[in-house]
Amino acid sequence: MPSFTLPRAARITRITRTHKVAVAVLAAAGATSGLALTSAPDTAQAASEHAPAAVQPVSAKGQPAKADDAKTGRPVTASVADHVKVTAVEKQHSAQQAANRSAERKDVKEYPNNLDGWIRESLDIMKAKGIPGSYEGLHRNIMRESAGDPNAVNDWDINAINGVPSKGLLQVIQPTFDAYHVSGTPHKLTDPIANITAAANYAADRYGSIDNVDSAY
Numbered sequence: 611m612p613s614f615t616l617p618r619a620a621r622i623t624r625i626t627r628t629h630k631v632a633v634a635v636l637a638a639a640g641a642t643s644g645l646a647l648t649s650a651p652d653t654a655q656a657a658s659e660h661a662p663a664a665v666q667p668v669s670a671k672g673q674p675a676k677a678d679d680a681k682t683g684r685p686v687t688a689s690v691a692d693h694v695k696v697t698a699v700e701k702q703h704s705a706q707q708a709a710n711r712s713a714e715r716k717d718v719k720e721y722p723n724n725l726d727g728w729i730r731e732s733l734d735i736m737k738a739k740g741i742p743g744s745y746e747g748l749h750r751n752i753m754r755e756s757a758g759d760p761n762a763v764n765d766w767d768i769n770a771i772n773g774v775p776s777k778g779l780l781q782v783i784q785p786t787f788d789a790y791h792v793s794g795t796p797h798k799l800t801d802p803i804a805n806i807t808a809a810a811n812y813a814a815d816r817y818g819s820i821d822n823v824d825s826a827y
Contacts, residue, residue: 725749725758728779732806739792743810747821748780752806754825755781760802778802780809790815 719734721727729748736743756762756779764776774783778800787799792807799805813820813827 725752725779728760728802728806732803732810735792735794735803735807736810739807739811741792741807741811742814742819742821744819744821747819747823748806748810751809751820751823752779755779760805761800778805778809780805782809782812786812 721731729745729752732748733743733745735741752758755776758779760779762778762781764770764781767776769776769783774785776783779802782799782805784799787805787808790808790811791797791804792811795801795804795807797804810820813823816827817823
């Protein structure tokens with residue numbers, strides 16, 4: 611049987627068609643690959659967009675916590691502990707101040723504003739100044755000289771005649787009061803405390819103690 615050979619033009623045509631088919635297949639495959647490649651980033655991006663956001667720790671006051679605090683878990687506990695510590699210190703300080711004021715008030719001795727209170731206050735001052743005398747000695751002489759009246763004035767004796775009348779609880783004249791006035795007491799002749807302490811100071815100098823006085827002195 612004789613061989614049959616396609617004309618050159620026919621061979622070219624067949625090759626060309628084959629190539630076209632191959633190119634079409636390759637093109638389709640490339641398009642599919644391209645679609646797969648281009649869709650991958652979109653899928654990843656969508657997953658990233660829909661991923662839950664990281665929760666940022668906050669402090670007890672609602673403010674964002676520092677990185678170091680977030681790591682150590684201190685945002686709430688440290689703040690609350692510091693607040694409790696400061697409050698405790700403030701309460702302790704207030705209690706100490708109140709205790710100090712109470713102690714200061716106890717140190718300030720109060721005396722009634724009467725003959726008993728005047729004598730007791732005078733005795734405390736006399737003790738501090740080293741002036742001898744007792745409650746009995748002071749009370750006895752006061753009752754004889756003025757009957758307990760701090761404003762009593764003798765206007766008939768020799769002192770009154772000389773223009774320097776005796777005055778006060780223990781009937782002291784002004785020159786004697788000035789000479790024996792006890793520092794820390796009012797510089798007023800008829801002041802009960804000033805009058806008693808000055809008279810006791812004078813009696814201690816003249817008689818050794820007010821306790822040794824039983825008459826005009």
